[in-house]
Amino acid sequence: MPDVSPIDLLRRLAVPLLALLLGGCSTLDYYAHLGQGQWQLLQAREPVERLLADPATDPDLTRRLRLSQTARDFASAQLHLPDNRSYRLYADLHRPFVVWNVFATPEFSLDPELHCFPIAGCVAYRGYYQLGRARGAAALLREQGLDTYIGGVEAYSTLGWFDDPLLSTMLRWNDERLVAVIFHELAHQQYYLAGDTAFNESFATFVEREGLRQWHVARSETPSASNDRQRQQFVELVLASRERLRQLYASNLPAAAMRKAKQAEFARLRRDYRALRQREWGGQGRFDAWIDSPMNNAKLLPFGLYDQWVPAFAALFEREGRNWPAFYTAVAALGRLPAPERQAELQALLQKSQN
Structure with a gap:
């Protein structure tokens, strides 16, 4: 049984929920949904x-x-x-994903619609414990003329607020x-x-x-180096497409021409993927379902977020003598810098990793 009572859960959630509501980030219904979903997950542990x-x-x-x-x-x-105690507990969720994240962008932009929370800060998505809610939210965003994408998530961290369990979704x-x-x-x-x-x-x-x-x-x-290689080549392919789209959206094309060029870029991405699959992977691709499903800006958002500064952190790890505690201390020091200085430091580390 879980080691957190409903009263203890409410106590832990009271301050962040109050801050969210007073901040006017969204509706009471949404945060009630989040609280209920997290509580059900804890109950299943x-x-x-x-x-x-x-x-x-x-x-x-x-x-x-x-x-x-x-x-x-x-x-x-x-x-x-x-x-x-995180990952010393197990929860069977009886569903394929723990949450579904909704991403959204303007039609001619790769900048995400941000959602701000008092602990996590501003992030490029909004999570839902129920697929129906995620679909409803995405539909409302599409009515506003935004590109949307729903991505299922098998695991997430509560950043130490709770003892995160192993989830049945992770065991897939x-x-x-x-x-x-x-x-x-x-x-x-x-x-x-x-x-x-x-x-x-x-x-x-x-x-x-x-x-x-x-x-x-x-x-x-x-x-399993082959899987890593496939993934890296696929990510590079998508990031190249994103960069071409970024340049397109910075141009002064009329909306109709921009829309046509956007679809042409997605067609090119699919062609490039199939050529890569045939040339490098023996005709077998792990990402066929993703590439063949409907494409838009929002679908490309997650790419780059997980990889952008990885070489910079690798260089920092080497600088700290491959010592984990020293590395974590250096990461925290980076995090305390103002955003422009932090970006400059990361860029310098990135350049060092490429030399």
Whole structure:
């Protein structure tokens, strides 16, 4: 059973919810929905150790849970990530995603519609625990002339406010991805800078990748390099398309011509993807469903957020002697800088990584 009572939950949520409502960010109904969704998730938790001790637990689930606990131990002992009850609990959600994020942009812009929260700061999406609510929100945004995209999310971090559980949605991944996401989400608990999504996600992605590299070394395993290579090539393809769109939207074309050129760019992205798939991947692509579904600006938003500053954080890690505590201290120092100075420091680290 969860270790948080309804009264304790309300106590923890009272201040942020009040700040949200007084700030006028959205409606009471939306935040009630968030509170209810988080509470239901907490109610579904049970200790992993109890499941492992139960002979009735499905053998495959037992194996995955044992792996998760080994990774959880490694995260704190070797990567110096928070040592708490997060990912020592399990919750079966009986649905494919824990939340659905709604992204939106203007028709001729790659700048996201931002949503601001007192803890997370301003982010480029709004999350919903129910797919129907996400679809309804996206429909309202489309009526305003915005491009929208709904992305399912298998895991998220409460940044240490609660003991985040392993979710049944996370177990849909292969073993390597499961381990990587545990490292990624714990990195968000280690450090989080409100209002700077690219900084936070790039930091957590670096910790995930370097942590996974060290995990494989410690276990004398060979990582699945082919999947990483495919993903990197795909991301580069999408980012190149984004850059061409950015240049298009900065032009002075009339709206009708701009709209036609936008669709031509999406057609080019699909052609480039199929050529890459045939040339490099033997005709098999992991991202066929994504590339063949409807395309718009909002669908491209998540790309780049997770990768933009990863080489910069890698350079910082090297600068700090590959010492995790020293690295985290340096990351926190970066986070305390005013935004222009922080960007300049990250850019300098990025350039250093390329030399």
